[in-house]
Amino acid sequence: MNKNTNQIRWEYGSELHWQSTLELQSLGGAGTIQEIFPHSRLHGTGCSAIRTILNYGQDTRSWQKIWVPTYLITDVIAAIADSGLAIEYYQDNPLLNSPGLPEGTLSSSDVLFRLNYFGWRGTEAILSPADTGCDIIEDHCHDPIGPWAQNSQATYCLTTLRKVYPLPDGAILWSPMGEELPKEPELTVSHLSAVQNKLSGMFLKQIYLNGGPINKAEFREKAIAGEEEIGGACGISGISELSRYFLSVLSVTQLSQRRLDNFQTFNELATNSVKAYIEQGQLKQGCYPFSIVLRFNNRTQRDDVRSGLIQDHVYPAIFWDLPTDLNDDQGLEFSSTMLSIPCDFRYTTEDIQRLVDILDHAISGCSALA
Structure with missing residues (x-):
């Protein structure tokens, strides 16, 4: 973050803003996502990639049923439901050290959807269709180039890129097994409109953070x-030309390493009161964290700390607000007590230290300590 930024405009978290030319240049170089996964297809969003591969799998691989983890954002479930496949749930959530799997025997008409939550899972999570008896789709949006993603044996993999790149849109679909991929969809008018809104917001936020006359x-x-519109009415769209270009020059290797560096800096600087609530302070070898995850004693304490952070311009996220009838007590408990705080390329050591100080203050002043 620009050290000359008016201190009133300092904030941590929330939407990505557009980066300066110098910052974009510093993020360029070897290790682009398309260099790492050369035989891939770009999409406007991760949900577009999901809808496309599910439609394709029904047409070419006779899929009839999809197994999805209990711990999953509702937007992805809605995208999956659009396919018309029968949906079954299996228990899996971020706290399961061995990733969950469906009980019983799977068949060739099934497809298994798996996630790497927060980049916490490494090569121990790798499974192939020979292991499961059915095709596998993996979502690696929280760690696009970690050891699981790069050594995957799944039928298909996908990742949303706009969550880790400073871009308004973008997702990628590839096949570790070398299976044929559906062609890239055309860029739709509705998706382009959403991108324009997202990009406008990113530019305006940059001006705001630099002290400009922006409310x-x-x-x-x-x-x-832009977030509400993205994907368009049918939910399938190609990527914007702006994002396509920057994906060809920005280094996902550098972006991932910066997240890891900031994650480690946070753990080194954290006070004892903050360390008490860090979840997964140690990562498996080669994994890149998506964010800093904190877990509190109960929902009331979590919400109290969150309110204190927001007052000091720190904007944590909740991954995710799950339905209360979810058949996964452990997952519901985690969802109701966790906060996710980014540690991406935007932040310096000074920002991390300020974050730690604010967190320490918010935790110490919490009225819901249990």
């Missing part, structure tokens, strides 16, 4: 509108 509500309005 915070202005960039938030654009960002929220």
Whole structure:
């Protein structure tokens, strides 16, 4: 973050803003996502990639049923439901050290959907269709180039890129097994409109953070509108040309390493009161964290700390608000007590230290300590 930024405009978290030319240049180089996965297809969003591969699998691989983990964001479930496949759930959540799997025998008409939560899982999570009896789709949006993603034996893999790249849209689909992929979809008018809103929000936020005459509500309005629109009415779209270009020059290797560096810096600087709530402070070899995850004693304490952070311009996320009738007590408990705080390329050591100080203050002042 620019050290010359007006201190009133300092904030941590929330939407990515557009980066300066110098910052974009520093993020370029070897290790682009398309160099790492050369035989791949780009999409506007991860949900577009999901819808496309599920439609393709029904047409070419006779899929009839998809197994999805209990711990899954509702937007992805909605995208999966659009395929018309029968949906069955199996228990899996971020706290399971051995990833969950469906009970019983799977058949060739099934497809298994798996996730790497927060980049916590490494090569121990690798499974092939020979192991499961059915095709496998893996979502690696929280760690696109970790050891599981790069050594995957799944039928298909996908990842949303706009969550880790400073871009308004982007996702990628590939086949570790070398299976044929559906062609890239055309860029739709509705998706392009959403990208324009997202990009406007990113530019306006950059101006805001640099002390410019922008009201915070202005960039938030654009960002929220773009997020609501993204994907278009049918939910399948190609990627914008702007994001396509930057994916060819920005290094996902550097972006991932910066997350890891900031994650390690946070753990080194954290006070004892903060360390008490860090979940997964140690990562498996080669894994890159998506964020810093904190877990509190109960929902009330979590919400109290979250309110204190927001007052000091730190904006944590909740992954995810799950339905209360979820058949996964462990997953529901985790969802109701966790906070996710980014540790991406935007932040310096000074930002991390300030974050730790604010967290320590919010935890110490929490009225819901148990």
